[in-house]
Amino acid sequence: MSKRTDTIKSLFASPQSVPLSADNAVRGLPRVSSGSVRSLRDSFSDVEKENEELKERLAAGAAIVEVDPALIEPSPVSDRFRDEVDGSFEQLKQSIAHRGQEVPVLLRMHPDASGRYQSAYGHRRVRAARELGLKVKAIVRPLSDEELVVAQGLENAPREDLSFIERAVFAMNIEDAGHARTVVQDALSIDRAEASKLIAVARAVPSDIVGAIGKAAKIGRGRWQALADLMADSGALKRVEEAIAAPGFGERDSDARFLVAHSAATKPSVKSTSEPRVKPVVAASGEKIARAQLVDRDLKLTIDKKVAPDFGQFVLEKLPELYDLFRSKERQ
Amino acid sequence: MSKRTDTIKSLFASPQSVPLSADNAVRGLPRVSSGSVRSLRDSFSDVEKENEELKERLAAGAAIVEVDPALIEPSPVSDRFRDEVDGSFEQLKQSIAHRGQEVPVLLRMHPDASGRYQSAYGHRRVRAARELGLKVKAIVRPLSDEELVVAQGLENAPREDLSFIERAVFAMNIEDAGHARTVVQDALSIDRAEASKLIAVARAVPSDIVGAIGKAAKIGRGRWQALADLMADSGALKRVEEAIAAPGFGERDSDARFLVAHSAATKPSVKSTSEPRVKPVVAASGEKIARAQLVDRDLKLTIDKKVAPDFGQFVLEKLPELYDLFRSKERQ
DNA sequence: TGGGATTGTTGTCAGCTGACAACAATCGAA
DNA sequence: TTCGATTGTTGTCAGCTGACAACAATCCCA
Numbered sequence: 001m002s003k004r005t006d007t008i009k010s011l012f013a014s015p016q017s018v019p020l021s022a023d024n025a026v027r028g029l030p031r032v033s034s035g036s037v038r039s040l041r042d043s044f045s046d047v048e049k050e051n052e053e054l055k056e057r058l059a060a061g062a063a064i065v066e067v068d069p070a071l072i073e074p075s076p077v078s079d080r081f082r083d084e085v086d087g088s089f090e091q092l093k094q095s096i097a098h099r100g101q102e103v104p105v106l107l108r109m110h111p112d113a114s115g116r117y118q119s120a121y122g123h124r125r126v127r128a129a130r131e132l133g134l135k136v137k138a139i140v141r142p143l144s145d146e147e148l149v150v151a152q153g154l155e156n157a158p159r160e161d162l163s164f165i166e167r168a169v170f171a172m173n174i175e176d177a178g179h180a181r182t183v184v185q186d187a188l189s190i191d192r193a194e195a196s197k198l199i200a201v202a203r204a205v206p207s208d209i210v211g212a213i214g215k216a217a218k219i220g221r222g223r224w225q226a227l228a229d230l231m232a233d234s235g236a237l238k239r240v241e242e243a244i245a246a247p248g249f250g251e252r253d254s255d256a257r258f259l260v261a262h263s264a265a266t267k268p269s270v271k272s273t274s275e276p277r278v279k280p281v282v283a284a285s286g287e288k289i290a291r292a293q294l295v296d297r298d299l300k301l302t303i304d305k306k307v308a309p310d311f312g313q314f315v316l317e318k319l320p321e322l323y324d325l326f327r328s329k330e331r332q
Numbered sequence: 333m334s335k336r337t338d339t340i341k342s343l344f345a346s347p348q349s350v351p352l353s354a355d356n357a358v359r360g361l362p363r364v365s366s367g368s369v370r371s372l373r374d375s376f377s378d379v380e381k382e383n384e385e386l387k388e389r390l391a392a393g394a395a396i397v398e399v400d401p402a403l404i405e406p407s408p409v410s411d412r413f414r415d416e417v418d419g420s421f422e423q424l425k426q427s428i429a430h431r432g433q434e435v436p437v438l439l440r441m442h443p444d445a446s447g448r449y450q451s452a453y454g455h456r457r458v459r460a461a462r463e464l465g466l467k468v469k470a471i472v473r474p475l476s477d478e479e480l481v482v483a484q485g486l487e488n489a490p491r492e493d494l495s496f497i498e499r500a501v502f503a504m505n506i507e508d509a510g511h512a513r514t515v516v517q518d519a520l521s522i523d524r525a526e527a528s529k530l531i532a533v534a535r536a537v538p539s540d541i542v543g544a545i546g547k548a549a550k551i552g553r554g555r556w557q558a559l560a561d562l563m564a565d566s567g568a569l570k571r572v573e574e575a576i577a578a579p580g581f582g583e584r585d586s587d588a589r590f591l592v593a594h595s596a597a598t599k600p601s602v603k604s605t606s607e608p609r610v611k612p613v614v615a616a617s618g619e620k621i622a623r624a625q626l627v628d629r630d631l632k633l634t635i636d637k638k639v640a641p642d643f644g645q646f647v648l649e650k651l652p653e654l655y656d657l658f659r660s661k662e663r664q
Numbered sequence: 665t666g667g668g669a670t671t672g673t674t675g676t677c678a679g680c681t682g683a684c685a686a687c688a689a690t691c692g693a694a
Numbered sequence: 695t696t697c698g699a700t701t702g703t704t705g706t707c708a709g710c711t712g713a714c715a716a717c718a719a720t721c722c723c724a
Contacts, residue, residue: 064432100396102471103435139434158490164680181701191683196703218712220680281648283655292648299633299644307655312631314658315651316613316624323615323639326646496710513671523713528673550682552710 064104067138069130072107072117077149077177079156079170093128101125104137106155108148120148121155146183149174153187163217164198164224165210171195172202197221204228206237212244213261214254223262230265239264396436399470401462404439404449409481409509411488411502425460433457436469438487440480452480453487478515481506485519495549496530496556497542503527504534529553536560538569544576545593546586555594562597571596 105122119126120143122136129136143151153174157167171184184195201224202210209231216224230236243249243264249257281290281301289307293300303312437454451458452475454468461468475483485506489499503516516527533556534542541563548556562568575581575596581589613622613633621639625632635644 064434099471102396139431161490192702193684193704194682196701200703218679222679281651283652289655290651292651294644294648299635299647301631301651303631308658308662311655311658312626314661315631315647315654316626318654318657319613319622319624319633319647320615322647322650323621323643326640326643329646330640524672525674525714526712528671532673550709554709 064137064139066135067107067117067140069126069134069136071115072119072123072126072136072138073110073113074123074126075119075121075148075152076145077152077170077173079152079160079162079173080166089124089128092124093132096125096128096134097132101129101134101137104139106151107138107140108143109140111145118148120151121159146179149177149179149183150187154189157188161217163215164220165201165205165213165216168198168202168224169207169210171198175199197225201225201228204231206231209240209244209261212249213257216254216258218255219258223258227258227262227265230262233265236265396469396471398467399439399449399472401458401466401468403447404451404455404458404468404470405442405445406455406458407451407453407480407484408477409484409502409505411484411492411494411505412498421456421460424456425464428457428460428466429464433461433466433469436471438483439470439472440475441472443477450480452483453491478511481509481511481515482519486521489520493549495547496552497533497545497548500530500534500556501539501542503530507531529557533557533560536563538563541572541576541593544581545589548586548590550587551590555590559590559594559597562594565597568597 103122103125105125106120107117108120110116110118117138117140120141122138126136153170156162157170160166162170167188171188174184174187175181181192181195184190184199185192188195188198190198201221205224205228231240240261243260244257249260252260281292283289289304289311291302291304301312301315435454435457437457438452439449440452442448442450449470449472452473454470458468485502488494489502492498494502499520503520506516506519507513513524513527516522516531517524520527520530522530533553537556537560563572572593575592576589581592584592613624615621621636621643623634623636633644633647
């Protein structure tokens, strides 16, 4: 079970539930006290005892309420770049219009405005309901600022299949809202190394560039870090700003927009990428002995199956001599 | 937007919704006719027209019904190895007991048994509701056999975060239930190459071994294929059956159980794995020139930054001579 | 019967992310 | 002021899966 799944279950499980392992415990949320583990049998019989009384409560339908969407404000931490009215939002509205709202949203009472609510997650459904003139089905829970952000992250990140850059912006927004780095880690189910990398990218790439590129679902940490590093060069930054302002930029899909931006950021390279990446290595006799890839400083050899397997070891042992020969040729 | 997300939205959107691109269309499900695309404006105004009449229907709460769980049978295609009563199922029951059922299940009328239902997804919640003596909240849709299986796959695979082997068994079960290979592809949002690999593994590894190992969340295609290949050897198969029957096997976590099974399948290797994977390469002068990894037939060199970058090219060019030297030493 | 199209199988690779290690920076207590 | 603990940063790697190519097998039609 992944960390994310553990913490989602923990968030929704009652305090009497079987606790997760200690390193999965989510701080600040209702949970069994640290280190104390109740036996499965005990909690099972607890459940049996509570069943009868809860049946009546459920018969009263107490869990889900209907709320006027005009009373609901979004989470104080945004987890999308901007509110988009796009095809998927229109589809959501139509689905709700035809089928009703099948999944309730999570709300808390607004901390400052009496009689109003804030949403932890599901705010697109809130907006859709408001535009359709419908009440929204909601679960209302007492949540602290941290609990709200963690719930938002735990629910939205898997459901929305957030990309690297969306998670990065969300992480930065959580920190800019005043939360500790550990809240970022909990909300996104990540370790401190990954939190550091996400926030660094979000801070290094200007938000107008991020917004213009968009979700970029297939672009991961490495390539965003490369783009972020390039932002330190003012010439590169200028070229990217020009590229995103060019006509036609917005018409490409998001991954392609990233590639355009990245390409604009890098100076044209003399290196030919049409050169075959994997080349055969042939002996003087014409026998194929290996396949080789040479990229920057990395040389990778795959010795042919017909060749004695310790040829690789042999090459390895010969490297010092080869290096001396190489150096002597350099000196000539 | 991933294929999976597109097809989930398509499944739930009304036929009037904005259609997905043609290559995302899900066969056999309600959808806009092939190739005909309605303008966004047209469908938007259609929605406005329907809003008033739908408001009243929603006020009557028509979308979600409550059903006696005793009337509901599981999907004809199983997507879990076995019905497990484990900690997570107890947590689910407690969550429903305390909070109510927040996400409805999807049902169809049973094709053969009048007055009864089959579940496309959510059957764990059905079982939990039955054990708690509660009715279950459900959406009831007319679904063909294929539509049911596709809906089940599209909903359960992301929600349950199914591992490679769980997806493999589900794929095999779909095919064994008589469905075409393309239904497998649609249900799991995969291409025919991946479908072939999943089903091959599920057929090659005996189901008792798969069941004993379990979900194995971190074990992917490559390692399952390696284990599957080993199952052709009757000695290996026997050792694995012994390993899974041994005391203590069931107490490890699922990934560890896989490793034990895989280890039992392979003959003990003289190769030492404690040998450092990455070794420095040092010149006769003592200068560090590269880092090297030698695994089976693959040799990878990372030339040190202080060394002239074309040393890699130099080594590449010297390989034919090295091979001749190597062969001449073999002959002595 | 032959050939083209379709489907199934196998191999390979790129880029992804989880995970961890090592080092740097910061903080707080003694 | 120093030192240990904690937190942040950076690098690296293993194994994953999506994607595609190439070839094999099957099917169907002329």
